[in-house]
Amino acid sequence: MAGNNDQDSRVARKRNQPQPPKRHWFRRIVLTLIALFVVGALAGIGLFFYYAQSSPTITESNLKSENATRIYDANNKLIANFGTSNREYVKSNQIPATLKSAVVSIEDRRFYQHKGVDYYRILGAALGNLKGSSLGMQGGSTLTMQLVKLSVFSTNTSDRNLRVKAQEAWLALNVEKHFSKAQILEFYINKVYMGNGIYGMGTAAKYYYGKSLNNLNLSQLALLAGMPQSPTYYNPYTYPSYATNRRNLVLQAMYDSKAITKQQETTAEAVNVKTGLAKTHGSIVTQQKKQKVIDAYLTEVRADLKKKGYDPATSGVKVYTNLNMNAQQRLYDIANTSKYVSYPDKNFQLGVSVVDSYTGKVSAMIGGRKHTNVTYGFNRAVRTDRSNASTMKPILDYGPAIEYESWPTYKTVADTKFKYPGHNTSVNDFDNNTLGNMTMRSALVQSRNIPAVRTLAQVGRTRAKNFANQLGMNLKGTIPYSNAIGAEVSSLQVAGAYAAFANGGTYHKPYYINKIVTQDNRTVNYTSNGKRVMKQSTAYMITDMLKDVINSASGTGTTAKISGVYQAGKTGTDDYPDNLKGTVPSDAMLDSWMAGYTKNYSVSVWTGYDQKNQGYIDNSNAKISQNIYREMMTYLQQYSPNSDWAKPSSVGTVKKNGIEELYVVGHLFSNAEANSGTTGSSINNGTTTTQSSSSSTDHTMTQSSSSSASSSEAASSSSEAASSSESSSEAASSSEASSSSHEASSSTAASSSTADNNQHAGQ
Known part of the structure; x- marks a missing residue:
């Protein structure tokens, strides 16, 4: 018993002795991370408003205009654009509710809830990037932000940076303050590029199906809604398998959003994507086909734009060329009429280049004779397979x-x-x-x-x-x-x-x-x-x-x-x-x-x-x-x-x-x-x-x-x-x-x- 008493007394004395302070490492780490987050957030907010101050002006005209790349001659006269010359603009009340649902479901499911910027989607996209996964329709840009990009920014690689993204978000917030959701959706549906030089889903309906939007079925509307992501690969004429997959993804998104029933989804998916495609394109004639006179020059400008990082179909830039339009017209007349030169037959060909001696500017060029409906045809002026x-x-x-x-x-x-x-x-x-x-x-x-x-x-x-x-x-x-x-x-x-x-x-x-x-x-x-x-x-x-x-x-x-x-x-x-x-x-x-x-x-x-x-x-x-x-x-x-x-x-x-x-x-x-x-x-x-x-x-x-x-x-x-x-x-x-x-x-x-x-x- 005495032994136990001694042990108890020693324990008691140890308890009564002063203890060293506890080390709160975990709390310090947490507080440091919180501080860094706050500093980072404040820095991010500051950088956002810094970039926002230099945002370009956006107007209703910008939002409604065709997004074609415009080509000008040496005298700053518009001579062509890489897009349709007769876009069919459709008002909101002319757009089927089914198409609106399809676009919102695949592009921006929370379109009617956010105010131009969807912070939930931005966070989800960021987490997806960290995980290395593709979020598909859950990307960070809302429909409004996409509309802003199409209206005031180009799609070239130089405009894919933090500054532009911040300005897109800022402008999207402002667009939402001045326009209704119905107007924003109308602007978007009429502005997107749909392939083959076509802008707007109303024009695309006439081009691909020879009908107005109101006369298209669910399968066709779903395809049009999905095409803007990649108009080339979702073209039902040239890549029907890719087009089918994209259409079905839109139908699935519509079902998930409760816009259509499971039966409607299944029935639409069973339709061959090539069903109903127009064999001819009627009145939808791209402007390029009217540009026989400058076809060779446009061909090279188009290729040059791509080298410079611009997408000729979607960048929406103004391109000022060195083309002397009067000289080009004379060159075309020399090649294609008998007024100046007589040719032995229709197969006789030529390639001509005119260059300014002191600057290197290409003033005129023709790539051949007797073009019919060829657009961006074979340019003999730049061919390198014949001896000079x-x-x-x-x-x-x-x-x-x-x-x-x-x-x-x-x-x-x-x-x-x-x-x-x-x-x-x-x-x-x-x-x-x-x-x-x-x-x-x-x-x-x-x-x-x-x-x-x-x-x-x-x-x-x-x-x-x-x-x-x-x-x-x-x-x-x-x-x-x-x-x-x-x-x-x-x-x-x-x-x-x-x-x-x-x-x-x-x-x-x-x-x-x-x-x-x-x-x-x-x-x-x-x-x-x-x-x-x-x-x-x-x-x-x-x-x-x-x-x-x-x-x-x-x-x-x-x-x-x-x-x-x-x-x-x-x-x-x-x-x-x-x-x-x-x-x-x-x-x-x-x-x-x-x-x-x-x-x-x-x-x-x-x-x-x-x-x-x-x-x-x-x-x-x-x-x-x-x-x-x-x-x-x-x-x-x-x-x-x-x-x-x-x-x-x-x-x-x-x-x-x-x-x-x-x-x-x-x-x-x-x-x-x-x-x-x-x-x-x-x-x-x-x-x-x-x-x-x-x-x-x-x-x-x-x-x-x-x-x-x-x-x-x-x-x-x-x-x-x-x-x-x-x-x-x-x-x-x-x-x-x-x-x-x-x-x-x-x-x-x-x-x-x-x-x-x-x-x-x-x-």
Whole structure:
């Protein structure tokens, strides 16, 4: 007992001793979290009102207007929109109650309870995001917020941020103060995009079913109610399975909201989603189909908008383009009437690009002839599957020769028998002839192929490709020598490159859009920043030689001549591949080009047939490209100053054979230097030892005798072996040797777009 008493006393004494304070860690954590929540909430409220202060203005007009993207020309005149031109606006009393229920059930079940912002849905959406689940119709945006987005904000990715969401919520609260729920639902049903250029469910009813909303059944109304989420994939014509799933989801939501019975849901789900679809669309004609004149331009603007992050169908932005509508109309008339140019048949096609020489603005474009009801049709002006033939020569051959080697225009080049370096394939010309030695000017003016390929070999393919790519050619890998007389580039690329020659050596990438104004009145401006890609001397000397293509009696582009107009240009024709030559006349060609420029505009024209069995270019229609160019440039120059190019101080002049030739100051070639690295007879002291054939009238040149040609060819073989190694910087390149082997095999392929032995290529 005594022991127990002692133990009890010890316990009592311990109890009476002062105890250390308890550590309330849990309470501290809770209080800290509450404080952080309060601070976060206050910060969020402050940020919300900060963003709300800069919200755009929203009006009834904004809410009721069509949400189409509007396109303007260079004079700020509305020329088209990406949407219907005859939207059928339906008033609230014309909208079936069933459709209203369907829209509310799938988009915003608490629509009639909230005041524009549904805080329960926002919390639910946030929790759903944390769980990584998709809440479908339980997303955070109410119908009112969606209406606000469609009315004053674009749907591009840049407008999916906290600032815009806050402003949407603020504006939704204000919209709910000024408009009834019935009005808001009316605005929404008339504004949403329904695919195929259609806005509004009333218009969609006519487009998809050929009926008014009041005449549609439950299944059809449910489909229309569900389409705005993804009009493309819920299109019953093209994706019936997706459309069916979406319709059934709407029906299920309607049943869950007690808007329909289970029997009604089951019956409607059993209906084939394609039942009742209209075979034709009656009076619902999209505005684009009326825009044949600007179809090609609109096609590129539409693609450009997508690249910039805007949805052409739903962004609702204003797009101000560089289109000269008057020039575009003239170009369309030239292509589609017989008033200006005669065409051989309806299958004869063309692609034309008009670019401002000093800015790169695409002023006009046409992608083909005789469009019917095609919208956003095939645009031949930007196609890159046909050779540009000899319009490539200033870009890849002679431009680089002047830029990197300072060749004068009187530099001697050889038009004697020649094979592609590393090949057993001969380079031929349209006349199957060789003219001996000639000046670079003569070779370009008469569009001789052999001198062009020799020039590329001497300059080096790497340097030449770099020069061309700075002019927008986008050549890949080790280019074949056949690119000297044509590569697969578009008329737009050629027009952009020639514009750089026109303006003195600055390249501007061609562009269509000048500025975009979003629905909340933010303006995004676009321009093409110029980059100097060649010396002024190079641009001027190329231009001076290309003038002779049009003005000289021996030039290939004399049909393009416009009296009194200062212009320069180059022609090009592309021959049939070897394996098809037996099926067409000997003078048949695949393509005919004319590209030229003034100080104001650069115009590039391609003509030909889409399919080889539709027709061919021959001597009777090869100059149609020049006729098109001449008519278009004549029109453009009526409204533009006409002035000649001023010779820069870096270019000197010298008389050679009675012709005023040009050279780069500091690089005045002697006769020996001018003749170096060439074959054929030599030119001495400005006179020729023998006169070439009478067809060579522009400049005097020599024709080698058969014996001298033979010895010259032997010398040429040695010279070309060195030149094929791509100049001193590329000498002994193993990759070059490999490329030559590959090129040799590819040049014999029947599918080659620039067959190495083209006889007509280069005119």
